[in-house]
Amino acid sequence: MKKEAPKHAHMDWFPVIDNCLHAGGQSITRLAARVGQTPFYVYDRNIMTRKVELLREALPQGLHLHYAMKANPMPAVVQHLSQLTNGIDVASVAEMQVALNTGIDPLTISFAGPGKNDAELRSAIAAGIIINMESEGEMERIAQIGESLEILPHVAIRVNPDFELKTSGMKMGGGPKPFGVDAERVPEMLKRCGELNLNFKGFHIFSGSQNLRPEAIIEAQTKTFALAYRLAEFAPQPITWLNIGGGLGIPYFPGEETLPLDAIADNLKPLIIEAQARLPDAEIVMELGRYFVGEAGLYISEVVECKESRGEKFAITNGGLHHHLSASGNFGQIIRKNYPVCVANNVSSDSLEKVSVVGPLCTPLDIITDKMLLPVVVIGDLIAVYQSGAYGFTASPRDFLSHPHPLEILV
Template identity: 90%
Template sequence: MKEVPKHANMDWFPVIDNHLHAGGISIERLAIRTGKTPFYVYDRNIMTKKVETLRESLPEGLHLHYAMKANPMPAVVQHLSQLTDGIDVASVAEMQVALNTGIDPLTISFAGPGKTDNELKSAVAAGIIINMESEAEMERIAQIGDAISALPNVSIRVNPDFELKTSGMKMGGGPKPFGVDAERVPEMLKRCGQLNLNFKGFHIFSGSQNLRPEAIIEAQTKTFALAYRLAEFAPQPITWLNIGGGLGIPYFPGEATLPLDDIAENLKPLIKEAQERLPEAEIVMELGRYFVGEAGLYISEVVECKESRGEKYAITNGGLHHHLSASGNFGQIIRKNYPVCIANRVTSQTTEKVSIVGPLCTPLDIIADKTVLPEVSIGDLIAVYQSGAYGLSASPRDFLSHPHPAEILV
């Protein structure tokens, strides 16, 4: 058998008798069980291992929250709600999924700019923590609380005066639509103390998808220092401090799994100091992609193979309308291939260079461009790794009105 080139991050899912498996079941069997292709499959055991690894590596006193925007499938959220210490949501619809898990509402936080009055009313009534994104939002929350005779639980989302360097997506530092500029927070805290609000603390999130420990260490160190400066102006003791996440996962050739040792060693004294200076505060690390990204596969089926001017194309029944990020149209500046394989024939006597494309009428509908695989045939199942985060929910699934894919948790 000839080994097909693969990324180092293709090792979560076992290959048995040359067939890819998820949750101990072959992808072919899962396709029959699901009743259709394309589909997403998420492996609960991989998610569990990711949480366990993080708990074993990071110091005690750090609470782990799942940012469910990474994958809002209710079954996934339910599973992670039992493993983590809380859930972070970005809409009322996500809030309802989180509440349906049965966890304490005070372990749910709601972030995002532009919350409507109806969204704020629902969040206040539910008793979750609302991360306030502006002074105006704070005033509206207070008015809503008075109107429905409820004391809103709130924190301030801070736009820090630093960024998470080399992060895949910068969420803080410089002008941003997210949060309140750090220099404006002291005045906002003064006003917060005059309103009927239960102030909990701060949400300081500077960036995501980072694979450089030194950048994460610098940002976390600055985050705690900023929290201490702002806490001096708080109307009551800080009981909640969300330091964000930022831990990335490898997607492309040359990228490696983020080492946690140095991050953990740096966090130990930071957590200890926080316990002394903010003794009532629960310290939260919020992660989404890190828990679920490597636990998912996207499976589509080859419906046609064709050649054009010396290049082979395998056309599948799935594409960017289901998996925008794998197509390279979700934040990539220079398009790179996600790791892919043929799930029903992982290795072969012969290989070929082939482009895997979808059925849409756009040249952007590319799953893998000129990748090396076993010879592709009609009926083969193409598996895209690293598909557990920002897959289906971040894709234009109604584009050209093709059928939606299924989702399963195994």
């Protein structure tokens, strides 16, 4: 991919990895012809590869990297990342099957989720993956199902820590949560675990995601190891697996910068060394999704109409919130902000205008970008939304108003 940034002044703030002109060495216009329709998502395997390489170069040895495939479960993407990382974390049986189809060792797959039913547990036990137990009741059901199958289930406890990842986009731990077992209840659960026919592996301690503050990540990681040591004292057997979560964010909006890794790595190095001494049998796992794939994706839609309303210009595309809910601002944003956007077939124009790019749906929520300076937009232009590799295609209400679905390609 070429690495020069788009020339629009409104894009100067954005730390562009590639530009809209080329994805996988091909122009977006040519890719649209290859796909045969718009809208579509395009994901670049080279960016994913580089993200993994950069992380391995920065972080200390002894840390295993897992891909949290809920960020982007496209089978081709999962297959690619399965060859680069040390394992895959899934959140459903359907995801588990995709992960197993990559051919990796089932014991490098872990399954988290607060509402696993008996059929899901049965499948996971039969597959031989690690199940992150989210409650005492789930633990009892796993033991019963394992006995009925005459299989020893591999289990870990997902811990709801007594701290949170401060300033994270989504707080997954600390306070009352549906996720995991409250840290103060884990010792009693471990006692019961030792009485059941279960192969206890360790802990999954995940406190939050999408964080761009190194100091917050450092604090949470330090507390995570300390909590793991306290809980390990009650374990029925030596800890062999410790998932410390992820939390590493990517920039989306003006004022946000790429997360610096130096301080995080400096803090992790002694933590890993200590863990190797105190938990000598444990594999230390960092679980990341968005960090690997978010910047590797573009969402492309086509302008089908341009109109003015009371002095404002609107470019209407054949894509929108039903395909890319997060870009519309309806996926966790309190105050809506524009994702970085460009006109993919016209990135070098010096003639700019203020325009709102919206989708075709009959709702005022269907906004791709609000009052942004872009080259003069005309019917047939291709609108590209950056940072679209994570939580785009599968996290959007694609059947809302029954418009056609987008396609996905990996280049």
